[in-house]
Amino acid sequence: MAERGNLIVGQSGGPTAVINRSVVGIVREALKHSGIDKILGACNGITGILKEKFVDLRSVNEDQLDQMAELSGAALGSCRHKPSEEDCERVFEVFRKHGVHYFFYIGGNDSALAASIVNRIARDRNYELRIFHVPKTIDNDLLVTDHCPGFGSAGRYVALTFLGNDLDNQALPGIKIDIVMGRQAGWLTTTAALASEREGDGPHLLYFPEHPKSLAQIIADIEAVYRKYGRALVAISEGILGPDEQEIVQSNAIREEAEKLVGKVFVEWLDKFGEVMDAGGGSKKDAFGHVQLSGTGILADFISLVVKAALNPKFGGKLRMRADTLGYAQRSFAGCVSKPDAREAYEVGRRAVRYAMSGDIDGSVVINRIESGDKYRVEYSLAKLSEVAAGTKDVPAEFFNSAGNGVTQACRDYLAPLIGPLPKRARLSK
Amino acid sequence: MAERGNLIVGQSGGPTAVINRSVVGIVREALKHSGIDKILGACNGITGILKEKFVDLRSVNEDQLDQMAELSGAALGSCRHKPSEEDCERVFEVFRKHGVHYFFYIGGNDSALAASIVNRIARDRNYELRIFHVPKTIDNDLLVTDHCPGFGSAGRYVALTFLGNDLDNQALPGIKIDIVMGRQAGWLTTTAALASEREGDGPHLLYFPEHPKSLAQIIADIEAVYRKYGRALVAISEGILGPDEQEIVQSNAIREEAEKLVGKVFVEWLDKFGEVMDAGGGSKKDAFGHVQLSGTGILADFISLVVKAALNPKFGGKLRMRADTLGYAQRSFAGCVSKPDAREAYEVGRRAVRYAMSGDIDGSVVINRIESGDKYRVEYSLAKLSEVAAGTKDVPAEFFNSAGNGVTQACRDYLAPLIGPLPKRARLSK
Numbered sequence: 001m002a003e004r005g006n007l008i009v010g011q012s013g014g015p016t017a018v019i020n021r022s023v024v025g026i027v028r029e030a031l032k033h034s035g036i037d038k039i040l041g042a043c044n045g046i047t048g049i050l051k052e053k054f055v056d057l058r059s060v061n062e063d064q065l066d067q068m069a070e071l072s073g074a075a076l077g078s079c080r081h082k083p084s085e086e087d088c089e090r091v092f093e094v095f096r097k098h099g100v101h102y103f104f105y106i107g108g109n110d111s112a113l114a115a116s117i118v119n120r121i122a123r124d125r126n127y128e129l130r131i132f133h134v135p136k137t138i139d140n141d142l143l144v145t146d147h148c149p150g151f152g153s154a155g156r157y158v159a160l161t162f163l164g165n166d167l168d169n170q171a172l173p174g175i176k177i178d179i180v181m182g183r184q185a186g187w188l189t190t191t192a193a194l195a196s197e198r199e200g201d202g203p204h205l206l207y208f209p210e211h212p213k214s215l216a217q218i219i220a221d222i223e224a225v226y227r228k229y230g231r232a233l234v235a236i237s238e239g240i241l242g243p244d245e246q247e248i249v250q251s252n253a254i255r256e257e258a259e260k261l262v263g264k265v266f267v268e269w270l271d272k273f274g275e276v277m278d279a280g281g282g283s284k285k286d287a288f289g290h291v292q293l294s295g296t297g298i299l300a301d302f303i304s305l306v307v308k309a310a311l312n313p314k315f316g317g318k319l320r321m322r323a324d325t326l327g328y329a330q331r332s333f334a335g336c337v338s339k340p341d342a343r344e345a346y347e348v349g350r351r352a353v354r355y356a357m358s359g360d361i362d363g364s365v366v367i368n369r370i371e372s373g374d375k376y377r378v379e380y381s382l383a384k385l386s387e388v389a390a391g392t393k394d395v396p397a398e399f400f401n402s403a404g405n406g407v408t409q410a411c412r413d414y415l416a417p418l419i420g421p422l423p424k425r426a427r428l429s430k
Numbered sequence: 431m432a433e434r435g436n437l438i439v440g441q442s443g444g445p446t447a448v449i450n451r452s453v454v455g456i457v458r459e460a461l462k463h464s465g466i467d468k469i470l471g472a473c474n475g476i477t478g479i480l481k482e483k484f485v486d487l488r489s490v491n492e493d494q495l496d497q498m499a500e501l502s503g504a505a506l507g508s509c510r511h512k513p514s515e516e517d518c519e520r521v522f523e524v525f526r527k528h529g530v531h532y533f534f535y536i537g538g539n540d541s542a543l544a545a546s547i548v549n550r551i552a553r554d555r556n557y558e559l560r561i562f563h564v565p566k567t568i569d570n571d572l573l574v575t576d577h578c579p580g581f582g583s584a585g586r587y588v589a590l591t592f593l594g595n596d597l598d599n600q601a602l603p604g605i606k607i608d609i610v611m612g613r614q615a616g617w618l619t620t621t622a623a624l625a626s627e628r629e630g631d632g633p634h635l636l637y638f639p640e641h642p643k644s645l646a647q648i649i650a651d652i653e654a655v656y657r658k659y660g661r662a663l664v665a666i667s668e669g670i671l672g673p674d675e676q677e678i679v680q681s682n683a684i685r686e687e688a689e690k691l692v693g694k695v696f697v698e699w700l701d702k703f704g705e706v707m708d709a710g711g712g713s714k715k716d717a718f719g720h721v722q723l724s725g726t727g728i729l730a731d732f733i734s735l736v737v738k739a740a741l742n743p744k745f746g747g748k749l750r751m752r753a754d755t756l757g758y759a760q761r762s763f764a765g766c767v768s769k770p771d772a773r774e775a776y777e778v779g780r781r782a783v784r785y786a787m788s789g790d791i792d793g794s795v796v797i798n799r800i801e802s803g804d805k806y807r808v809e810y811s812l813a814k815l816s817e818v819a820a821g822t823k824d825v826p827a828e829f830f831n832s833a834g835n836g837v838t839q840a841c842r843d844y845l846a847p848l849i850g851p852l853p854k855r856a857r858l859s860k
Contacts (some may be wrong), residue, residue: 001619012602015597015601041858044601055858055859057858060856060858064856064857064858068856069854071593071595071853071856072594073597073598073600074597074602075597075856076858077600077602080602096612156765161759163501163504163764164763164765166503167502167504167756167759167762167764168444168445168502168503168504168761171441171445171474171503171505171507172444172445176758248578262709265706265709266706266709267703268702269699269702269705270702271828272695272698272699275695275699276696279693279696280735281742281747281749282738282749295752296731296735297726297727297755299732301726301728304712305707305709305726309709309710310711312710312711313711317711317712319711322758324758325727325757327605327754327755327756328594328595328752328754332594332595332597333590333591333766334625335766336765336766359814422764423500423764423765425497426450426490426494426495426498426501427494428485428494429486430528
């Protein structure tokens, strides 16, 4: 039997379209258990606990809970703070002071790590704390679980953006490049592939951090697609690397190549961009001393202008070239949720409370895929906090095609049930 | 009684989320009239007519019509070609050759102009042609009509993006700038305002081409909002102008100001960007000889980095600053349609055919708002092609607040029924 006491739930890291559903799942389940007294939300995650800033979730009415669940963002506020050992000590003290015996932390692997440290402290002090990590990340990179709540909805947004961009590009043909979130792994970029139903549909090329590329290779790929279909839609992970495995807009290999292929001015432009970032303050430098240019529109502009400069002369100077950097809407657009993702985000919250109330002391909620395809079905279990905290999950090598510029059927089969069914394209015979 | 004959429908200009509904409205209505023989779609608008490239729409089955209506893009293909007098002569010849007596052209004011020229030629030759312009543009700038099919869905996408970005920014506070489509007018940027339900909600500031601004003014506005709310969400039209009424990234006034406020490197960066655009080929120059930088990420990067450089020292160098350029998804996202917009886009197509079959010879279909608010209701009528072709409609002056950095209640009342109801925000008392 669990100790009678108060409950705290917190949200951490980048918001998603469904992270509030996990909060609501936790609250609605907690309301059923008489052993739980106060139900508190930590304002801005662990930083709110450190400052003892809470919101009373027991008093929130049903309509408000429904509205919270419906919307993206992180209703309790979030944080990017990776707590130190001292912070975790302080968190424990706050818990003891407020009679908190249940803690649910919704976030990525840093959140699982924080939970596991607080957990250890509580055990050392013989304080009964039931502490659970509730998975959340559009990056889909948590260990153990089949996939992460938040990823399906972000992937659905990306797939629908690419579907729309492809239909647009069919209507007014040209080369279109879209930069997709994902600094460390290509997970989210893989979802763009679902927009393509069959040969000839875009996106025609996908590039991932896992497969470093030279400019020459990218240009050659795009030229081949453009010659074949008269157009090209290209998805590029923001974390794409050059041949020296450095981010493209930082890479010395890419700079040398750009200077040779399209002129020194492209390199001077990157350097000038670095100077401007520096003038803005707070810029970071990479191993080469280049100012880091991530989080700007430079990657889309750089690749599209290099490709245009390289290919335009071959096509009579009339290449129609556009590039977009898909932005924060990928994780926050207020009108795009994958139904299975929405359901699972709620469920991981609800299950966490049930685990806590039925004898489990700690853990991270795991989604296990039991059946895929049309019969897609999952079950839930618990992993050790330390297992989930230990690192991140890569995209399996067999999800990429051999050229490293597309995905395999195995990848599509994995993704499809997470993103949910997409609208079918009409096919007019012209 | 109309002449028995064939029908052609074409799509022109930038695709929208609902332009295919107008095609389907035309086809379904045309199928009811025995005086219409072939129902042809012109591939890529007027360019398809010039090349006699058509698709048979009578043979398209119901499922395909439904799927076409559901999706964004322009299923027949579109074009950016503004036809010359000679082109229009040739179009008429093609019509005569193919026995076409009904022509429906879905597009903006250039399409209305093309229709009116072909119309004049047909009259001169005593050839009976029933020719109708079916309105379409996310820019909402057609004359006579209350609003344009396509605008409501694009506006809904923009409003949902801002709602999501605002919830995200509430969870992880900082300054967020989003660039919205609209080179000539601020129509689409006004829709961002609907994301804000009440004081304190973002977007907190909106900037429009209609209200030129200095960098100092933008920076001062953002600083004031940031001091008040600890965060700021800002919507900026891509067509925003500097004090000299030139596009901001081209403006000499802005360059002088940037050099003074944040350093010469910002101006050198813009110049370097111009050199790179030039190297890509096909660049255009403005009156000052600057290469035009539109269609890139530079506006978002320039404004956000200027604001950061100016304000960061005042906030301990810890300003969290992000900027996105909302891209083609604004007109093409495959999962966001305003219901009234979808209905009206279908209806303007259907009505055009009914006008053609019931005695009207030519015209542009007009949407008249009969009631607004919850009882929103429209009726349809016809305007002269020449009236609609004559120019573009400005955002009324009374839709902007006196500071030119926000909208009035009159504007919100105009927009709300076009965009459709938005999800309500949950309000937790913290």
